Amino acid sequence: xxxxxxxxxxxxxxxxxxxxxxxxxxxxxxxxxxxxxxxxxxxxxxxxxxxxxxxxxxxxxxxxxxxxxxxxxxxxxxxxxxxxxxxxxxxxxxxxxxxxxxxxxxxxxxxxxxxxxxxxxxxxxxxxxxxxxxxxxxxxxxxxxxxxxxxxxxxxxxxx
Numbered sequence: 556x557x558x559x560x561x562x563x564x565x566x567x568x569x570x571x572x573x574x575x576x577x578x579x580x581x582x583x584x585x586x587x588x589x590x591x592x593x594x595x596x597x598x599x600x601x602x603x604x605x606x607x608x609x610x611x612x613x614x615x616x617x618x619x620x621x622x623x624x625x626x627x628x629x630x631x632x633x634x635x636x637x638x639x640x641x642x643x644x645x646x647x648x649x650x651x652x653x654x655x656x657x658x659x660x661x662x663x664x665x666x667x668x669x670x671x672x673x674x675x676x677x678x679x680x681x682x683x684x685x686x687x688x689x690x691x692x693x694x695x696x697x698x699x700x701x702x703x704x705x706x707x708x709x710x711x712x713x714x715x
Contacts, residue, residue, distance in 0.1 A: 565657045565690030569666035573696065576665070576706040581697045588692040590660030592625025595686060595695055602626075605682040606695075607703065609662040611646040611655060611671075618654040619643060622664050622687070622703065623676040627715045634674065634714055661691040664707050675700075675709035 570580050589595040592606040599606075606625035611618055619640075623629050631643040648659050655667045664673065664687050679685055680700050687703070689696045704711065 563691055563694075565661065565663075565666065566694050567690075568656065569663045569690040569694075569696065572663075572665035573706070578698060578702050578706050582689045582694055583696065584689075584694045586693075589688075589695060590692045595688075596625065599686055599695065601684075601686060602682070604678070605685055607664065607676075607679060607685045607687040609655075609664050609688055611651045611659075611662060613644045613646045613650055614640050614642070618646065618650070618671045620655075620662075620664070620671045620673045620707075621676070621714060622673060622679070622707065622709060623714050624678050627676055627678060629676075629714045634712065637712055638674075638710075657688075657690050658692070661688050661694070663688045663690045663696070664703060664709075666690055670708075673707045673709040674712045674714065675704055675707065676714045677711045678713070678715070679703075 592603050595606045596603040604624045604626035608623050610621045635643045686695045
């Protein structure tokens, strides 16, 4: 099993953020890539709806991180209306790396260079244990909904 080393600084940032928040380091690193909710669910043996996708959007030049169920397609119009925002657009890969330090398909809810406004899909409450990306395509961490809400200071919202 690979270990998080200096060659995986994004994973180390996630591990540091988890421990600093008091959530504990539950990062698991896999031999196979888990860049999608379906791939992660297959490796973890969990429901795809319990996989938390970290999706970065752009709103007026600023990042918006939406933590959505792997079974959900985010309705950006609904999110925009509920938050009173302008157009919510899917961010480019370059924008994602610039604001998170992590690549699309491996973005974590934490471990970013700066705080990002975060929305938490309230449908994730239904699952006693969630799984989220841990900074790269080979790693995930487990967490409860309440802990994820706490450590991200997210706003709970219906996203679909």
